[in-house]
Amino acid sequence: MTMVVSCKHVTKTYQQGPVEINALTDINLDIKRQDFICLSGPSGSGKSTLLNMIGGLDEPTSGEITVDGERIDLMNKSQLATMRLNKIGFVFQAYNLIPVLTAQENIEMVMQMQGVARQQRNQLSSEILQEMGLAGMEQRKPSELSGGQQQRVAVARAIVGEPSLVLADEPTANLDSHNAENLLDQMRHMNEEHNMTFVISTHDPMIMERAGRLIKLHDGQIIDMIDQNHR
Amino acid sequence: MNSFHLLISLAWRNLWRNHRRTLVILFAMVLGVWAMIFTAAFMRGMSLQIVDDTIENMTGHIQIHAPSYLDDPVIEHSFSSANPLLSRSLQSTEITAAAYRIRVPAVVASERESIGLVMVGIDPDDEGQLSFIQSSIIEGHYLKDASEPGVIIGRKLAERLETRLGKRIVLMTQNNKNEIADRGFRIVGIFDTDLEAVEIGYVFLTRNLAAKLVGVTDDVSEIAIKVSDLKRLDEVVEGLRQQHPELDIKAWYELQPISKLMVDLYDSFHLVWHLIVFLAMGFGIVNTLLMAVFERTREFGLFQALGLKPGFILGQVWVEALMLLILGLALGNGLAWVSVLATGEGIDVSAFAEGMEMANLSNIIPFVIVGQDLLLANSVVFVLGMLTGLYPAWRAAHLVPADAITRI
Numbered sequence: 001m002t003m004v005v006s007c008k009h010v011t012k013t014y015q016q017g018p019v020e021i022n023a024l025t026d027i028n029l030d031i032k033r034q035d036f037i038c039l040s041g042p043s044g045s046g047k048s049t050l051l052n053m054i055g056g057l058d059e060p061t062s063g064e065i066t067v068d069g070e071r072i073d074l075m076n077k078s079q080l081a082t083m084r085l086n087k088i089g090f091v092f093q094a095y096n097l098i099p100v101l102t103a104q105e106n107i108e109m110v111m112q113m114q115g116v117a118r119q120q121r122n123q124l125s126s127e128i129l130q131e132m133g134l135a136g137m138e139q140r141k142p143s144e145l146s147g148g149q150q151q152r153v154a155v156a157r158a159i160v161g162e163p164s165l166v167l168a169d170e171p172t173a174n175l176d177s178h179n180a181e182n183l184l185d186q187m188r189h190m191n192e193e194h195n196m197t198f199v200i201s202t203h204d205p206m207i208m209e210r211a212g213r214l215i216k217l218h219d220g221q222i223i224d225m226i227d228q229n230h231r
Numbered sequence: 232m233n234s235f236h237l238l239i240s241l242a243w244r245n246l247w248r249n250h251r252r253t254l255v256i257l258f259a260m261v262l263g264v265w266a267m268i269f270t271a272a273f274m275r276g277m278s279l280q281i282v283d284d285t286i287e288n289m290t291g292h293i294q295i296h297a298p299s300y301l302d303d304p305v306i307e308h309s310f311s312s313a314n315p316l317l318s319r320s321l322q323s324t325e326i327t328a329a330a331y332r333i334r335v336p337a338v339v340a341s342e343r344e345s346i347g348l349v350m351v352g353i354d355p356d357d358e359g360q361l362s363f364i365q366s367s368i369i370e371g372h373y374l375k376d377a378s379e380p381g382v383i384i385g386r387k388l389a390e391r392l393e394t395r396l397g398k399r400i401v402l403m404t405q406n407n408k409n410e411i412a413d414r415g416f417r418i419v420g421i422f423d424t425d426l427e428a429v430e431i432g433y434v435f436l437t438r439n440l441a442a443k444l445v446g447v448t449d450d451v452s453e454i455a456i457k458v459s460d461l462k463r464l465d466e467v468v469e470g471l472r473q474q475h476p477e478l479d480i481k482a483w484y485e486l487q488p489i490s491k492l493m494v495d496l497y498d499s500f501h502l503v504w505h506l507i508v509f510l511a512m513g514f515g516i517v518n519t520l521l522m523a524v525f526e527r528t529r530e531f532g533l534f535q536a537l538g539l540k541p542g543f544i545l546g547q548v549w550v551e552a553l554m555l556l557i558l559g560l561a562l563g564n565g566l567a568w569v570s571v572l573a574t575g576e577g578i579d580v581s582a583f584a585e586g587m588e589m590a591n592l593s594n595i596i597p598f599v600i601v602g603q604d605l606l607l608a609n610s611v612v613f614v615l616g617m618l619t620g621l622y623p624a625w626r627a628a629h630l631v632p633a634d635a636i637t638r639i
Contacts, residue, residue, distance in 0.1 A: 048637075057536055058633035078540055085538025092636060098530060100244035110537055112237050157537075 003066075004164050004197045005031035005054055010063035012049055012220075023049040024220045027063070031199060033164070036191045038211030039201040046220040047201035048169050054199065055088050055167045056080040068164045085113055089158030091168035096154035097142040103129065103149075104138040107157045114161060128156045132186055148179030152186060159190050166190075168200040172207065184210060238543060242550035245523065256519040257559055260612075263512040264563020265570065267505050267608040272571050272598040274504075278497040279599055285490040286483055287363045288429055289351075291330070291455030293468055294486055296479045300452060301486075304349075306335050306407050309450040310478060317454075320474050325467050327459045328360040333441040334452040337404035339384070339434055341392035348388070349433050350404055352441020355379065361457050364422055364435055371396045371420035379437050381419030385430030389421055396421055402434065406446040414444055425594045501604060505611040512612070513619045520552055520623035531627050532635025545628035552620025560609055571598040 010027040013020055024046045031037060039047040052058040053065055056072045065073045068087050072080060084090075097106045107125040116124075129135055132152045142150055151171060158166050168187070172180035184207055190196045200207055208214055216224040246253055286292060295317075300308040312331050321329045333352035338345055355374040359365040364383065365373045374383060382400065389395055396418050403413040416436060424430055442448060458467050464482055471480045484491035524531070531544055577597035 049633075052633040055536065057532075057636065058631070078542075081535065081538050081540040083538075084536060088538075090533075090536045092533070092536075096533070098241070098533070100241065100248055109237065113234050113537075113539060113543075115234075 002033045003030055004033050004035070004068060005029070005199070006064075006066040007050075007054070008064040008066075010050075010053060010060045010065060012046075012053060012058070013061045022220050024053065024060070027220075027222060029215070029222065031165075031197060033197055034191060034195045035197050035199075036188065036210075036212040037197075037199045038208050038214050039199065039217060040203070040208050040214060041217035044219075045217040047217055049220075050217070051167050051169050051199065051201050054165075055090060056084055085110065086161070087164045089161065089163040089166040091151070091154045091158050091166065091171045093170040093173045097150055097157075099142050102139045102141055103134065103145065103153045106142070106153055107160055110157060110161050124160055125156075128160045129153075132156045133182075146179075148175050148182060151175060151179070151183050155183065155186055155190075159194070159196060162194070162196070164197060166196055166198045168198065168202075170202055170204075171200060172202065172204045177206075180204060180206060234543065238546050238550060242547050242554060245527070245547070246551050246554050249523070249526075252519060252522070253555070256515050256555065257562070259515045260512055260555070260559030261562045261566060263508045264560055264608065264612055265566045267508050267612070268564060268567035268600065268605065269570050269598070270504055271501055271604040271608055272567070272600045273596065274497045274501060275601055275604055276577060276597040276599040278494045280596060281490050281493050282483075284426070285487045286457070288424070288426065289362050289433075289455065290483050290486055291328075291361055292458045292461065292464055292483050293456040293471070294481055294483075295454040295456070295471070295475070296452065296481075298477075298479045301479065301481075304335060304452065305405060306333070306445040306447060306450070306452070307409075309333070309447065309452050311449050312451045312454070313449040317475060317478075320471060321454070321456070323467075323470075325459055325463060326456055328357065328457040330354065330357040330361045330455045331438060331451045332358075332453050332455065333438055333445060333447070333450075335404050335441075335445060337402050337434070339388070339392065340401045340403065341394040341398070343393045344391060346388065346391055346431065348431065350402055350441060350444075351433055351435050352438040352444075353435055354438050358435075361455055363424060363429075367422040367424050368420045369423040371418070373420055374435065374437055377437050377439050379419065380417070380440070381436070382416040383420040383422055383435040384418055385433065386421055386423045387427050387430035388434070389418070391431060394418065400434075402436075402444065404445060406444065407450075408446060412444050412446065414440075416440075501607060502611075505608055509611055509615050513615060516552065516555065516616055516619050517623065519555070520548060520620055521626070523551070524548060524623045524627045527627075528630060528635050529637075531630050532632050532637075535630070535632035536636060541628035545624045548624035548627045549617070549620050552616065552624070556613055556616040556620075560612055563612075564605070564609070568600070571600055574598045 007027050007029040010024055012024040013022055027050060039050060041047055049058065053060050054067065056075065060073055064071060067083065070083065072083060075083065098109065101109065104125050107128060108121045111121045111124065126138070129138060132155065134149060134152055137145065137149065145153065172183060175183060187198055188210060191198050202208065212229045214226040214228055215222055297308045297310040331354055335350055336347065337350035338347050355376060369386065392400065394400060399415045399417050401413055401415045403411060406412040458464055468480055468482045534544055577595045579594060580596055581594040
């Protein structure tokens with residue numbers, strides 16, 4: 001199966017005054033297409049830092065990161081932005097949507113930047129909203145949606161451009177269990193039906209339970225990798 | 232085109248996201264732009280008024296004298312008006328009026344008082360096209376023609392001499408033989424101007440009478456000229472100087488350097504005033520945009536995560552600044568126009584009459600909006616505003632996405 005992400009000896013060190021903090025230490029990780037990976041670990045274990053490195057939101061101190069065959073640790077800001085626009089979808093814990101845009105506009109924004117024609121954008125956004133159970137909410141602003149609905153719009157925006165990789169940082173942290181399960185169902189559905197690759201950092205046991213591969217981090221190091229696909 | 236449309240749409244909606252803050256800064260901008268244009272209109276009105284008053288008060292646009300006349304304005308320092316070359320020069324299409332004058336120092340006496348002043352012999356028709364006298368008569372009449380036997384004096388002079396319309400006064404001056412010449416004249420008209428110095432400084436009679444009194448025939452002390460296009464004044468002066476090197480030919484600003492200084496002072500003060508107003512306004516613009524950037528730090532991080540380039544984010548904040556500026560300028564300009572229209576003929580500053588007279592100004596100051604002042608005020612706000620907006624925009628575009636997205 002094709003490799004989507006490859007991390008080789010990735011290290012990230014932050015300087016905090018005179019103290020050097022190792023956020024990630026010698027991370028080696030391969031992620032294949034259609035993987036559904038869960039990064040778990042206590043707060044400060046390096047989950048979000050690793051997601052940021054893979055997504056090109058932050059630079060590694062050393063090591064190589066390859067996304068879809070391209071070395072992103074060698075890219076400049078503009079190249080990284082283009083790579084994120086075309087290859088990666090992000091879902092964050094909160095503040096995921098642009099408040100001044102409607103649900104439909106939020107979803108179409110990325111496609112608009114990609115240069116997708118208006119008619120096609122409208123069609124794709126309507127279809128994805130339907131699929132996420134948000135039909136009829138196209139013209140609602142984020143403030144008019146519940147937390148669960150907002151996260152589903154965020155997932156819809158992340159996947160509508162059919163990126164190679166979807167990175168989600170604690171996507172269910174602000175949701176109740178019903179909405180969290182609903183969201184996870186949607187992501188699992190996209191993973192299985194549309195062959196999308198998901199990397200999710202979480203504390204949520206339900207996500208860990210349903211992940212294809214569970215990667216445990218502690219103090220910036222991978223301490224365990226569990227393949228749950230063949231349980 | 233897609234991303235441009237998105238950029239405009241986001242900038243406009245974000246501008247009104249915190250509408251109270253936007254309205255406050257917009258109000259400050261409108262007030263600032265209004266103050267710039269309204270004050271510029273007042274100063275321009277004063278400046279033009281100085282020029283008009285200077286020109287109308289006998290100076291004209293150009294004056295021709297004999298070389299020594301300005302240093303010693305006596306009748307010996309006169310020149311012949313019967314010069315065909317000079318007559319031809321004054322028939323140029325660039326010259327709309329020319330008034331020949333005999334202008335010498337004199338003493339005027341009534342039965343009670345005597346005062347030193349300037350006696351001016353004029354050709355009534357020609358003078359009427361050039362200076363204020365004809366339109367300033369408040370009692371009696373203007374000099375009817377070259378055969379008019381009476382004189383015209385100012386209202387203040389009549390008061391000082393304790394005389395009035397219809398009474399006789401005596402004019403005394405030196406003739407061309409350096410002898411005292413005097414003659415009595417009846418007052419046929421009294422004029423009134425905003426400038427007291429003019430009212431007590433001149434007595435007007437026909438050039439024929441003045442010539443007889445000082446003992447000349449065709450000689451004149453000065454020729455005052457009005458040109459058709461003030462912008463070409465220097466060229467006209469230069470042309471006359473080349474044609475008549477034997478004469479002393481000067482433009483109004485050489486004859487009245489203080490008036491010219493005042494005009495230059497007002498002109499240079501425009502820019503200083505605009506910069507002062509903008510300084511106050513600029514802080515407001517920067518503060519508003521920086522607050523907007525600060526509040527939306529996570530949003531800018533999200534934009535970057537979604538793949539929007541730094542240039543797009545910079546453009547978005549900058550377009551917000553641009554929209555704010557366009558709105559502020561449009562409303563400020565509109566308000567300034569309405570205010571200027573509301574002032575009508577101008578404002579009456581007669582309460583400060585003495586001070587105004589020192590500045591060669593009459594009592595009604597009109598508000599005048601000219602394209603050059605509008606362009607200056609709008610350019611200062613627009614160009615400096617866009618530069619001011621660049622800093623918050625640059626900050627927004629250069630946030631580290633991983634930091635921005637987690638900023639509380």
